[in-house]
Amino acid sequence: MISIIFSTQGGWGDKVRLQLHSGIFHQEMPSIDRVESLQGVRNVRRIEAHGPTGSSNSANISKNPKAVASKFSTTEMPERSVISAISNLERKRRNQSNQIISLVHKNMQAPTAPTYNEKMLANYAPVYVMLPLGVVSNDNVFEDKTGMEKQLKELRAAGVDGIMPSMSFHQCGGNIGDEVTIPLPQWVLDIGETDPDIFYTNRKGNRNKEYLTIGVDMQPLFDGRTAVQMYSDYMKSFREHMSDFLEAGLIIDIEVGLGPAGELRYPSYPESQGWVFPGIGEFQCYDKYLKAEFKEAATNAGHCEWELPDNAGEYNDTPGSTEFFGLNGTYLTENGKFFLTWYSSKLLNHGDEILDEANKAFLGCKVKLAAKVAGIQWWYKSDSHAAELTSGYYNLKDRDGYRPIARMLS
Known part of the structure; x- marks a missing residue:
């Protein structure tokens, strides 16, 4: 099992647990212990369901988790019950995922800005700006040092790479x-x-x-x-x-x-x-x-x-x-x-x-x-x-x- 940092924007993102199966990464989903249906609870064999993520930047979570019964096959259950059970599981899985994401976002600290070389390796396009016109006068005088320092700090905070x-x-x-x-x-x-x-x-x-x-x-x-x-x-x-x-x-x-x-x-x-x-x-x-x-x-x-x-x-x-x-x-x-x-x-x-x-x-x-x-x-x-x-x-x-x-x- 490995942990990979990823986001849809190619920068610093949430930590998502991925598992490697046959050379393909899968996002690990909650284990399934039972199936709930309109006719009650049926025990099933504990398995782990996985949704393939493929090779894209963001993982695609499977929308159809499967459970394998230990004593009862799904064909023995009414079709409506099976559909209801799957729907309930999917709803619980989404709720659990949302709770985890909310918790991560709540406690996530601001990431450390990547270095220039790290950005270059990620095909990052650096952004530079010119100094305001008239920063230095015709008489070679630096007119507003305090104002310039404030502007430079604002540029840095906005993610600008340099001047x-x-x-x-x-x-x-x-x-x-x-x-x-x-x-x-x-x-x-x-x-x-x-x-x-x-x-x-x-x-x-x-x-x-x-x-x-x-x-x-x-x-x-x-x-x-x-x-x-x-x-x-x-x-x-x-x-x-x-x-x-x-x-x-x-x-x-x-x-x-x-x-x-x-x-x-x-x-x-x-x-x-x-x-x-x-x-x-x-x-x-x-x-x-x-x-x-x-x-x-x-x-x-x-x-x-x-x-x-x-x-x-x-x-x-x-x-x-x-x-x-x-x-x-x-x-x-x-x-x-x-x-x-x-x-x-x-x-x-x-x-x-x-x-x-x-x-x-x-x-x-x-x-x-x-x-x-x-x-x-x-x-x-x-x-x-x-x-x-x-x-x-x-x-x-x-x-x-x-x-x-x-x-x-x-």
Whole structure:
């Protein structure tokens, strides 16, 4: 006889006595001493009835316990009496089971939380949360230690596994759900005053200061460093100053920012510039650095005459109102396909470069690196998938734009 802890939710449950018969677990049921019928009590041979549980997480209790008579066969008893006897036994068995369960629940203490490794062995999906925005001020001040301690205790009590640090290289503010504004570092903004092309730019020349353009990933414009080198230095500094927490296993998951709102995408639908759902958004590749890269790529492809799109509409247009995304639009032409391939490839290369630096920075640490991909679902059922294309996801009904991203992340 063995005792096994089980529950329908795969966690800590009630103790149920199971017995192994012929390699199959059975739940042990109360022994039967007698049969009660309308005609009195008949003694029977004492046996143990078992209900097979099979191999499921929770045991299935047999609803038809059987008794074997020692002197009288059941055929000698009126059929109605047999049925009544079985019903009475079943009712008593259920009552007894309910009493036991009630007693266990009444005296059961709160279980000890399983360890992280135990959860992983049970195919447990860990849950991490971000710290509230604005925990540390722009002046590097921890504003509300008491309040933060209270929130962390509440998270622990709710079963949350931990906090996920975020390597953020973007501005907070200007996106859906942003309740505070945390801009890029002032010294970066100062460089942008003299060279505004370090920021993403739409066709009309509007600058988006929430993230540096991919065009400066390899440009040494920041005191001799490129944008990717700055991101790398930040992650190396984090490892150096948080080494105690990393070695102790308190930090086991790190999110690496790859674009606006931390997501691998272009800032194609900024609320700060008037976009409202479900506008198609705009391409963000008109800074001088990306324009030069596109011209070089087109020239190398033998089409020096090709230019960046000038017919893709504005933030709040619909696909059908533009030449680029409309019926038989530019996106289906050789020029359009070349541009979309280049535009999406730049995004993939950007993510790949930063994640390579993250792998180097945290080499040897027992941490998992996470990245975010945006869920651009609006206009998904239109042929051109306009909102996805402006965001950098070259996804069409006959072209999977997310598989290359998955390969890059793997």
